[in-house]
Amino acid sequence: MTAYGHPGGPSVPQGYGYPGYPGQAPYPVHDRPSNGFGVTSLVLGILAVVGCSAAVFATALGIGAVVFGALGKGKANRGESTNGGMALAGIILGAVGIVLGALMTVVVLIGLMDRGPLDDSGYDAPSSVLQIPSGT
Numbered sequence: 001m002t003a004y005g006h007p008g009g010p011s012v013p014q015g016y017g018y019p020g021y022p023g024q025a026p027y028p029v030h031d032r033p034s035n036g037f038g039v040t041s042l043v044l045g046i047l048a049v050v051g052c053s054a055a056v057f058a059t060a061l062g063i064g065a066v067v068f069g070a071l072g073k074g075k076a077n078r079g080e081s082t083n084g085g086m087a088l089a090g091i092i093l094g095a096v097g098i099v100l101g102a103l104m105t106v107v108v109l110i111g112l113m114d115r116g117p118l119d120d121s122g123y124d125a126p127s128s129v130l131q132i133p134s135g136t
Contacts, residue, residue, distance in 0.1 A: 033080065033081045033082040033083075034075060034080055034081050035072075035081045035082060035083045035086070036072075037068050037069075037071045037072030037075060037081070037087060038068075038069070038072035038073075038075075038076065038081060038083035038084070038086040038087035038090065039072075039083065039086060040064075040068045040072075040090075041065050041066075041068035041069035041071075041072050041086070041087050041089075041090025041091065041094065042065075042069075042086050042087075042089055042090040042093070043090075044061050044062075044064045044065035044068060044090065044094060045061075045062070045065035045069070045089065045090040045091070045092070045093025045094040045096075045097060046093055047061050047097075048061035048062035048065055048093065048094055048096070048097020048098070048100075048101065049093050049096055049097045049100065051097075052097060052100035052101055052103075052104055053104060054101075054104075055101045055102070055104035055105040055108060056101070056105070057101075058097050058098075058100060058101035058104065059097070059098055059101035059102060059105070061094070061097055062093075062094040062095065062096070062097030062098035062099075062101060063094070063098060064094070065090045065091065065093060065094025065097065066090075066091055066094040066095060066098070068087075068090060069087045069088065069089075069090035069091035069094060070087075070091065071087075072084070072086070072087030072090070073087040073088060073091065075087075
C-alpha cells in the first residue's frame, strides 16, 4: 500500500526491459520561419488599395503595410522568414494605397470647397417671399 491508501501497481524490477540505442543524437530543432510581418503587410496593402474610397482609412492601412513590409523584408534578408517577396508586394501595395488615399482626400476636399452656397434649391425660402397684409 502506498501512503494514500491505494495499492501499488505491479512493480517491474530494475534492470529489465529494452535498453535505448547508445549514442543516439536528439532530434534537430528547426526554427520555423516567422512570416507574420510579410503576410500582415500584404493583407494591409490589399485592403488599402481596395478601400481607397475611404481616404483616411486607406492611408492608415497603407502606412501600416509599408511599416510591416519593411520589417518583414528585414527578417527575410536576415534569414528569419521565407516570404521576402510577399513583404515586398505589401510595401508596393501599401505605397499605392497611400497615394490613392491621398488623391481621394484631395478630391473630397476640392468637392467640399466647390459647393458654393448651401441653399441652391432654386426655391425661395418662406421668409423671403413678399407678403401683402390682407384687409386693406
